[in-house]
Amino acid sequence: MSTRPGEAEPLPGTLIYRGAEADITLGTWQGLGAVFKSRKPLRYRLPALDDSIRRQRTVREAEMIEQAKRAGIRAPFLYAMDLPRATLVMEYVRGxxxxxxxxxxxxxxxxxxxxxxxxxxxxxxxxxxxxxxxxxxxxxxxxxxxxxxxxxxxxxxxxxxxxxxxxxxxxxxxxxxxxxxxxxxxxxxxxxxxxxxxxxxxxxxxxxxxxxxxxxxxxxxx
Amino acid sequence: MKRFVLGVESTAHTFSVSIVSSEGEILSNSKSVYKAPEGSGIHPFEASQSHIASAPAVLAAAVETSKVPLGEISAVAYAMGPGLGPCLRVGGVVARTLAAKLEVPLVPVNHAVGHIELGCLLTGMKDPVVLLVSGGHTMIISHSGGRWRVLGESLDLTLGQLLDQLGRHHGLASPCGRAIEEAAMGGGYRRLPYAVKGNDVSFSGLLTASKTMLDGGTSFKDVSYSVQETAFAMVAEVTERALAFTGKREVMIVGGVAANRRLSEMMTVMAGRHSAAMASSPLEYSGDCGAQIAWTGWLAYSSGSWIPVQDAKVRQSWRLDVVDTPWRS
The missing domain is CATH 1.10.510.10 (Transferase(Phosphotransferase) domain 1)
Structure with missing residues (x-):
């Protein structure tokens, strides 16, 4: 069976929050303190449906963070996107x-x-x-x-x-x-x-x- | 001393009378369910005529089964709403008459609160995030600040309506949940619209797409399977959001669709991710029944809420989030 996105390996850092659709871990990225937001497979959803939802929302989130910032809204800086793992790497906002x-x-x-x-x-x-x-x-x-x-x-x-x-x-x-x-x-x-x-x-x-x-x-x- | 409350339910297709004790024993739960003709839904007037015809027998059966003499009834509770006007009025008349004859207090009960409180009694859950799914409701609810509060809901159709309208389109008679659950076994997955908007869901696009798919020649089996997988994943997702948001430790499904095994399987997996307990209301009591009204009637009566007979109207629109729950404080 092929590996599904988000399932590959454990995220770097320590788990700080388990939300409804994503696990948030705290680690470092290129020497910066960073948050890894990973949309884990939800096993109650059919894999075909689940994979496409998580992929779509990950891409959407990356795009919209940028657009919101352009509009003058404060949001964490996006450092990187790891689509196969449905993961975004972002600035850690200490709030x-x-x-x-x-x-x-x-x-x-x-x-x-x-x-x-x-x-x-x-x-x-x-x-x-x-x-x-x-x-x-x-x-x-x-x-x-x-x-x-x-x-x-x-x-x-x-x-x-x-x-x-x-x-x-x-x-x-x-x-x-x-x-x-x-x-x-x-x-x-x-x-x-x-x-x-x-x-x-x-x-x-x-x-x-x-x-x-x-x-x-x-x-x-x- | 043990007390007894008689409850009357008549919000939609079910006319039911139940007698419960103050210790939470359900001593009887008699009912008669109006069956709509094949391919159509509940006609409110037809349903009310059916309730009128069956009321005497249902009442007599409930009293007889309970073995509680009418003279020992402490209060009569009835579903004041929400529901179909003509149907509600039948239960209202029966309850008013009984309360006046027995000279006991009359207790109005919100039907949705009834589903939840009976669910808590039967599952032993104390403070759950509730998924209420039926023909009349699709809501994610939790208790705070003295009331049951709505954290998410369907913006259009209820889950029960989605299943019923799909089934009727295929020529079945409401309620169609059971038939769709059976048809879905062994079905294949086809892509359908998945509409989660924040904490809310929308089923109208899903219904249209699934009817179109059925008309286009896709088997009822495959459409049933795909609709269940899509719609149930949507409600599981918004329930998960409410669970993560509130940090509660219990999840409970109540209402007619709680009987669906695939839904309860998905919800169990979801709750497990957050180490929360999950339970569905038992099959016999997940759908509309007098016991939900009688038990909640007892809770309300024991915390001092009842009304004079002349105020015993019905409320077709009566959201549960405006109902105070003094028995929970």
Missing amino acids: DRLRDLVGSLRTDEAEDAFERFGRSAARMHTAGIMHGDLTTANVLMKGKDLFFIDFGLSARTDRLEDHAVDLRLIKETLVGAHPGVAQAALDSLFRGYASEAGTQRFRSVLRQLKSIERRGRYARVE
Whole structure:
């Protein structure tokens, strides 16, 4: 049986995180501290389907990190791509996931962080980029700066619907995982979004977001 | 002292009455399932007529099997929603009448919360990431801040609808999950659209593509296999995302599609990657049943939630994430 991508050999460095679709190890690359993000085969998926998804998302992530950086979004530098292993080698950003910080941020810190979050989301959208996976686990906070990671589900798109899908996921994550702070966080985030995208665009995206929510099962959207 | 609660379920095709004890014993779970004509789905009015016709016998069977005298029932629970209006109203009438006659409190239960709480009772799971998959729902749910919260869901069709609509296109009668599972055995894989959007899934493109494939001459066997492999991998992936995100240690599948062995096999492999336990609701109780309403009714009643008979309406749209769960705090 031939070797499947990502299965060949253990990754260099030590495992620091096991996400839903990738293992993250910390090691060195050309003398630099580096993160190795490897999309491991998911054995519940048929190999034919799994291999193509992992390959496609690895390439997509590499491309979109570059495009996001060009749009002025902070993201780790991409050092190398090892497609046969579905692995990306990236700058190690010494930050914490916003998800893990939300509970301990002071009110003013949270307000600032989510406003920045909103501004960055708007900046991506204005540049025609949908992140596709905007959860609080995919935003790293280093000091006051936010770094965006996990671009595997990103896409180039100017469609209102796609941008609204991004905001819907943020909202779903906040309401689902951080219910205590969700409303305040969303208010800050929307304020930041509107300041970057302009009030008119923000209103259109928000209207589209409500329309998506109304499509949800048993949803009552005011 | 042991208490007893009677629960009435009538949200969709199933009319069911169950009596449970405060200790979690399911003493009866009688049901009658409306069968749609071949090639078509549930007609809400037809289903409600079927419920009306079968209600007296189902109720009598539930009471008789339980061996609990009606006078010892402490509360009557009913599925207030979400579901099909005409069907919900049948259960509502039965429950109101019983509660008034027995002079006991009437407890409204959210059907989806019912699936989850009964699943927890039967699998022994304490704080799982839940995959609720049925004709009415496709949601990834976990508990936090006093409520069951939705972490991901289908943006269009439910998994049950996907399977039913594919089966009906092939001339079968709903529900078609079992027939598709059987047809899929030994089938071959064909490429179909895989649509994961963040924490959410979308099945509409998959349904269209699979119908087109079927019309183009691909065997029902191969299409069934490919649809299962694609759709189940999608829900397993978003459940895995919720599991990694929340860091919880348990995964549970509830709802009618929980009966599917391939889905539960995939979910077991997925959970194993994160050293999480995985369990499916037992076959007899994975689909709609009175026990989910009776047991959750007991939980709600024991934490003081019931309503006066005149407030006992039905709510066709009633998302589980607006329901407080005081029994879990």
